Amino acid sequence: MQKTLLDVKDLTIKFRTDDGVVEAVNKVSLSVQEGEALGIVGETGAGKTTTALGIMGLVDSPPGKIEGGSILLDDTDLLKLGEEAVRKLRGKEISMIFQDPMTSLNPVFTVVEQIAEVIVNHQQLGEKEAEQKAIEMLELVRIPAERAYEYPHQFSGGMKQRVVIAIALACNPRLLIADEPTTALDVTIQAQVLELMKDLKTKSKTSMIMITHDLGVVSEICDKVAIMYAGEIVESGSLEDIFENPLHPYTNGLFGSIPDIDKEVEFLSPIEGLVPDPSDLPSGCKFHPRCKYAQHLCRVEDPSFREYSPGHFTKCFVHEGKLSVKEVKKYE
Known part of the structure; x- marks a missing residue:
């Protein structure tokens, strides 16, 4: 049995603004085993990055606040640690590749100085040794x-x-959170970065959380997948569960939006509508305004997150047997 490295339970994050309360993350639960990669997939605004920032202890407060839940790294609840204790873990035990490299780097320091700073802080090396290791990370x-x-x-x-990736990897963290790590890269470099991450996973047993819109990246790297919508996880399971037997209408909609070279179709079948405003979430099932299977029950009651088969969970009344629809088929 693999040991659980990260165990997040009922994580809730809200932002209190002048315009109202933004319910960004709503009772999210997920776990990552040692040496395992978890992919979190969803549209922009689903709460993926906010979940990662909550795990890292980087939610801006105010206006943001973690309202409930627990984040266990090994057996230590990060939410019960002081800021100084979390800072010692951040970068060493748990690290993050941020989505926007343009704003992640300090413009007044050289790139080698920015990588070396992490190494000096966490590995107690001298400046020359840290600088040499920083150069090695750049070459990596x-x-x-x-x-x-x-x-x-x-x-x-x-x-x-790539510099941001080097900073995140500099101290060989046990858990790496990668927020769209290949977005700004061309196809050749993207393939190299994915190979690097696969090597980390297999050789160094680095655990990963991969946040992405790209299901192709998920299929390359991840062992488990969590589908996120409107601040909630609506389906989770192994890579095979999600790719071979997607259950939730939203998951099926994501797959229906991807071109398939084996099928001749005139148009793709995107999900109609937009992700709801997190400051004004719909009642009942959060996906019901966009779901072609939605019935009255979906509008007034929120489905529970249930296990459909071993390790495969979903949040839909169809699979609770409460709707007349027999089966949720893929969007065609």
Whole structure:
């Protein structure tokens, strides 16, 4: 049996603003085993990044606040630790590749200084040793050593993203959270970064949470998948469960939006409508305004998150047997 490294239970994060309360994350539960990769998939605004920031202890307060739940790293609840204790873990035990490399780097320090800072803080190395290791990290992400003393503005967007990845990997964290790590990269570099992450997973037994819109990336890296919508996880299971037997109408809609080279269709079948405003979430099932199977019950009652088969959970009345619809088929 693999040991559970991260166990998040009923995580709830809200932002209190002048315009009202934003319910960004609503009772999210997930777990990651040692050496395992979990993919979190969903549209923009689903709460994926906010969940990651909550795990990292980086939710801006105010206006944000973690209203409830627990985040266990091994057997330690991170929500009960002080800021200084969390800071010692952040970057060493648990690290994050941020989505926007343009705002993640300090423009007044060279890239080697920014990587070395993490190493000095967590590995107690001297400045020269830390600098040498920082250069090695740059080379690991395919940036030549001779560019180590340049500033962020001298790098392209894709190279900045690779610098951010080097910072996150500098201290060999046990858990790596990657928020859209390949968004700014061209196809060739994206493949190299994915290979690097696969090597980390297999050789270093690094656990990962991969946040992405790209189901292709998920299929390359992840062991488990959680589908997120309107601040909730609506389906979770193994990679095979989600790809071979998707249950939730939203999950089926995501797959229906992907071109399939084996099928000749004139148009794709995207999910109609938009992700709801988290400050004004619909009643009942949060997906019901966009679901073609929705009935009255879906509008007034929120379905529970239930196990459909071993390890495969979903949140839909169809699979509770409460609706007349026999089966949720893929969008066609």
